[in-house]
Amino acid sequence: MTRAAILLCVLAFAACGAPRGPAPRPPATSISAERPLAELPPQDLGQGQCGMALWQRTEPARRIAYILDEPPSARVVDSGDVIALARTSSEGDAIARHAPLQRFAGAGRSLVIEVRIEQREGLLSGAIIPEGTLTWQSASGSVVVPVFGLIGCR
Template identity: 40%
Template sequence: MRLFTAVVAGAGLMLSACTGTTNTPPAAQAPAAPAAPSEEGPAGRIGTLPPQELADGTCGLYLFAREVGRRLVFVSDTTSTDARMQIDGRPAQLTRVSASGTAAGRFFPEMRYEAGGVTVSVSYVPEMNGNLSGGAVIREGRLTFADASGWSYVMPVAGLIACRPAQE
């Protein structure tokens, strides 16, 4: 019984030492870590696009999140240089502001888009594929989403570039 009492008393002394005050002024203590992005941060703002129709005689770039479920997150087609995403639960039309690299049709391996305080950059490696009409497979890519508050989020993506032949 004496051993148990001594252990409990010793543990109590150690705990009280841990909770005691220190001589270190508050300014000298390590700053709190910045808050991590929550679901309201960029990751939670990117939604899933519904199925997309491709008009006859056009080509499309389709990027899917490389995650369980492979949700469609980015679409662009050759009817314009704009792109479509689902942002904050609403459809968003993004305007292309830059492009670089060797184009596959109207699609460049590095493109940047803007809309309403959001910047989206896509970068991918196209692999030409004879099984796709005028298209390519994208096994490796990334979508970088940055908002006006300073948060940014990099999403690994995969996808394809495919064309729908014109009807005669």
């Protein structure tokens, strides 16, 4: 092959949009979207409380958060420990004593849940959460997770 032919091949390859340089990497602070939080063990619901249990939409589904109306707090498992975060704000009309948008924080972590809450006929002392999102932020990074759940009152 002559020099002209080699140069022509190199130019043709470059013109085809060959990638230049290494591919961009995700931020070093991202958390795996598949398992950002560990599965939460069963939680107790005291007399007079309403609890919201949220499951991550995975196969199989995993319970990853438990929200209490009193005291207003959220429980999750992070780094192997069950931690409680205090509610810092809530917005929207409460159903079964839970607002559709709630924010929690503590110990350098934060949690935001935004859910659709439905009361259904025949369901006593609670509600259904057909869909929603949970946004988790910690020193490891942040992630948004699709969730569904239930609210039960005792």
